[in-house]
Amino acid sequence: MDTRIGAYAALSGGFILAGSSVISGKLLSGLPLFFAAAGGAAIALLALVPLAFREAKPERGALRRALPLVAAQAFFGVALFRVLMLAALSRTSAAEAGIATSATPAITALLSALFLKERIGSRTASGIALAAIGIALLESGGVASGSAGLRVLGGGLGGGALAGLLFALGAAASESAFCVLSKKMGSTIGPRQASALVMGIAALLLGALSLLSGENVEWGAIGLERGFAFAYQGLFASALAYLCFFAGIAKVPASTAGVFSGFIPLSSFALSVLFLGERPQGAAVVGGALAIAGMILCALPRRALPRRALPRRT
Numbered sequence: 001m002d003t004r005i006g007a008y009a010a011l012s013g014g015f016i017l018a019g020s021s022v023i024s025g026k027l028l029s030g031l032p033l034f035f036a037a038a039g040g041a042a043i044a045l046l047a048l049v050p051l052a053f054r055e056a057k058p059e060r061g062a063l064r065r066a067l068p069l070v071a072a073q074a075f076f077g078v079a080l081f082r083v084l085m086l087a088a089l090s091r092t093s094a095a096e097a098g099i100a101t102s103a104t105p106a107i108t109a110l111l112s113a114l115f116l117k118e119r120i121g122s123r124t125a126s127g128i129a130l131a132a133i134g135i136a137l138l139e140s141g142g143v144a145s146g147s148a149g150l151r152v153l154g155g156g157l158g159g160g161a162l163a164g165l166l167f168a169l170g171a172a173a174s175e176s177a178f179c180v181l182s183k184k185m186g187s188t189i190g191p192r193q194a195s196a197l198v199m200g201i202a203a204l205l206l207g208a209l210s211l212l213s214g215e216n217v218e219w220g221a222i223g224l225e226r227g228f229a230f231a232y233q234g235l236f237a238s239a240l241a242y243l244c245f246f247a248g249i250a251k252v253p254a255s256t257a258g259v260f261s262g263f264i265p266l267s268s269f270a271l272s273v274l275f276l277g278e279r280p281q282g283a284a285v286v287g288g289a290l291a292i293a294g295m296i297l298c299a300l301p302r303r304a305l306p307r308r309a310l311p312r313r314t
Contacts, residue, residue: 007251011260014244019267021237022089023275027229029090031222032215037082038206043234044242045199051243052196062188069185070197077178078202078238079209084171092164101168101265105131105294107176108258115180118253127297128255131262134290137283175261182246183254191246198242262291 028036058066105128112118120128185194210217222230249257 003251007248008260010244010248011252011257012263014241014248015261015263016267017237017241017244019264020271021085021233021241022268023271024229024233024237025086025089027226028233029086031226032210032217033083033086033090034206034210034213035215035217036086037079038203038210039230040082040233040238041078041199041203041206043230044238045196045203047235047239048192048196048199048243051192052190055190055192058189058193063193066185066188066194067197069181070189070194071201073178073181073185073194074198074201074205076174076181077242078198079205081171081174081178082202082206084167084174088164088167088171090164091167101172101175101261101268103132103169104172104175104261104264105259107173108179108261109255111176111180112183112253112255112258116183116254118255120255123297124255124259127294128259129294130297131259131291131294134262134287134292134294137287137290175264176258179249179254179257179261182249183257187250191243191250194246195239195242199238259294262294266291 024040028039109120109125109128113120182194189197245257248260
């Protein structure tokens, strides 16, 4: 398989799994914030440690050099992202929070240009714009609520909903920072080791914040349903998602990887239709098609420029 195609498949799978976390996150949103985020990270760590030991040992000094970037990834990509997203989901619906996440490709492209000096070509820029417009159209009132559905923007935003959207926008910016940091780290350590380290640092950070903030956890309130939500959040929306992400980001520019983050709200929307009783409107279908077209536009291989013939010396 073409290396690029494999990277695109890995990124798509990782972001689809990340988007599915809104369902489990909605179930966990009633629990203390830091505790809920730490629980998913801890379960992911337990799954990733055995896999990390089976990966080839990194070169001498590689782990020490990568540690500052890994710690930054843990802060932005797991701890801050999870806390902000859980805070958003406790104040607004999953569909409304998805509007803010549509900004992720554009934010990633901007950060990539600033910090990685990546050149954003006209086609990539067009793809990013198309994906952002499509996802915003998909999420902004593109569904009608069913019996178990979510609120839509047409009903107006209260103070809590507005705060929820701002928290979700912060989560989008955190995901963008994670993409750029991952690209900056490169492939100094393997994807399994990187995923395990990121989750380990994030679990320690979130656990410490839970203790320091004095969160009161009522263990009896967790129950079987939330137990399954924790398991899914840790094993699939965290461990497997980050394995896919690290495997893909090593082979494509960060701005391109950021475009594939559009699968997060697409996945969230699809699951809202399947499990939360929402009915897609025409705007949602058009928005989804535009978002997918934008991702395809960025993923198409660049045409190699013809080499200019050099004049022969006489």
